Amino acid sequence: MDAPIERIGAVVRAGQRQPISAAVAWDRLVFVSGQVPMTPDGPAAPDIVGQTHATLDHIERILVEAGCTLEDVVKTTVWLTDAVDYPAFNAAYAERFPAEQAPARSTVIAGLIAPVKLEIEAVAVRPAA
Numbered sequence: 001m002d003a004p005i006e007r008i009g010a011v012v013r014a015g016q017r018q019p020i021s022a023a024v025a026w027d028r029l030v031f032v033s034g035q036v037p038m039t040p041d042g043p044a045a046p047d048i049v050g051q052t053h054a055t056l057d058h059i060e061r062i063l064v065e066a067g068c069t070l071e072d073v074v075k076t077t078v079w080l081t082d083a084v085d086y087p088a089f090n091a092a093y094a095e096r097f098p099a100e101q102a103p104a105r106s107t108v109i110a111g112l113i114a115p116v117k118l119e120i121e122a123v124a125v126r127p128a129a
Contacts, residue, residue, distance in 0.1 A: 003027040008066050022062045028128070030066045034079070034121040035059050036114045048085040048117050052092035055120050063124055070096060072124040073103045079110040079119045089118065 009022030011033070023032045037044040037054035044054035060070050076097075080089060086107070097103060103122070112119055 006066075009062055023066055025066050025126070028126040030063065030068055030072075030124040030126060032059050032062050032066075032122040032124070034077075034119045035062070036112065036116045036119045038114055038116060043114075043116050048080075048088045049092045051117050052089050052120075053096070055118060056093075056096045059120060059122050063122070066124070067126050068124040071101065072127065073097070073122045074125055075104045075123040076106075077121045078105060078107040079112060080107065081110070081112055081117050083109050085117055 003026055006025040007021040007023075008025060008030075011018040011020050011022055020033050023030055025031070035055050035058040037051035037058070043051060045051050056070070059073075063069060063072065078089070078093075080086060094102075
């Protein structure tokens with residue numbers, strides 16, 4: 001029997017529900033939408049290190065709701081707005097994903113809609129029941 005698709009977490013911006021889910025799960029796979037380090041008052045931190053940790057905190061909360069942790073992440077995609085930030089980003093990222101447990105990752109330079117320095121999406125595998 002096919003597993004149902006689960007939509008996890010509504011995304012609300014400027015008081016409006018957006019046409020995306022924070023995550024979508026199917027069977028044991030969890031796909032977390034791109035997360036940015038935004039708060040209602042603006043960017044969560046002025047620097048790439050603080051923004052990296054804030055973004056991974058957002059992802060971690062969504063994963064917990066889906067029954068996962070950061071240790072269950074198998075793939076991330078990262079968009080940085082400035083290549084100069086890469087070394088500091090990579091060091092902050094490594095604090096949350098040590099090299100021996102790191103997921104596969106793609107990192108690119110891109111323009112973002114939000115006034116932040118990065119966006120991260122993640123794919124995780126739920127632990128077996």
